[in-house]
Amino acid sequence: MKRLLALLPLFALTACVYMENSHEHNKGTEVSKQQAAQVEPGKTDKEWILRNFGTPDRIHAEKDGLEIFEYINERTERSDKKFIFLFSVESDKVVSRQVIRVTMRNNIVESITTNDG
Numbered sequence: 001m002k003r004l005l006a007l008l009p010l011f012a013l014t015a016c017v018y019m020e021n022s023h024e025h026n027k028g029t030e031v032s033k034q035q036a037a038q039v040e041p042g043k044t045d046k047e048w049i050l051r052n053f054g055t056p057d058r059i060h061a062e063k064d065g066l067e068i069f070e071y072i073n074e075r076t077e078r079s080d081k082k083f084i085f086l087f088s089v090e091s092d093k094v095v096s097r098q099v100i101r102v103t104m105r106n107n108i109v110e111s112i113t114t115n116d117g
Contacts, residue, residue, distance in 0.1 A: 021080045024095065028057050028073040031100045039102070039112045046107040053102075064105075071100040 031053050039049070049069060056069035075096045082088040101114045 013026040020082070022080055025076050025078060027076065029054055029071045030073040030098075031071045033114065036100055036112055036114055039109055041109050041111055046104055046109075048110065049102055049104075053100075056102075067104045067107075069102040069104070071102075073098045085100065 015107075035052060038052070046067070053069075053071055057072045058068075059068040060068040060070075074094055077093050077095050079091050079093070081090075082086060097117045099117075101113045101115070102109055103111045103113075
């Protein structure tokens with residue numbers, strides 16, 4: 001019993017030594033599903049896409065006039081775990097990822113796809 005009482009302050013001290021903080025961070029271009037639903041394949045042009053969605057995060061262009069714009073939005077959670085005077089651990093975890101891919105030929109939208117992950 002005396003040993004247990006002697007260890008009690010150590011357990012209390014250990015609890016004070018550990019700290020954890022976390023915060024979320026958005027990266028990339030966010031395009032809402034409502035915005036994506038406004039796109040009409042065969043009618044919507046490249047200028048409309050750039051004006052309403054902004055600059056794409058990735059562009060893939062072919063010689064035959066095919067262009068693919070990708071708008072990628074990731075929400076990550078960063079967690080910082082600190083053990084005072086000992087060490088700290090940082091970790092990032094992707095909480096959600098959305099990729100909207102707009103395929104165009106000769107500046108007219110052929111298709112638009114959304115991939116949530």
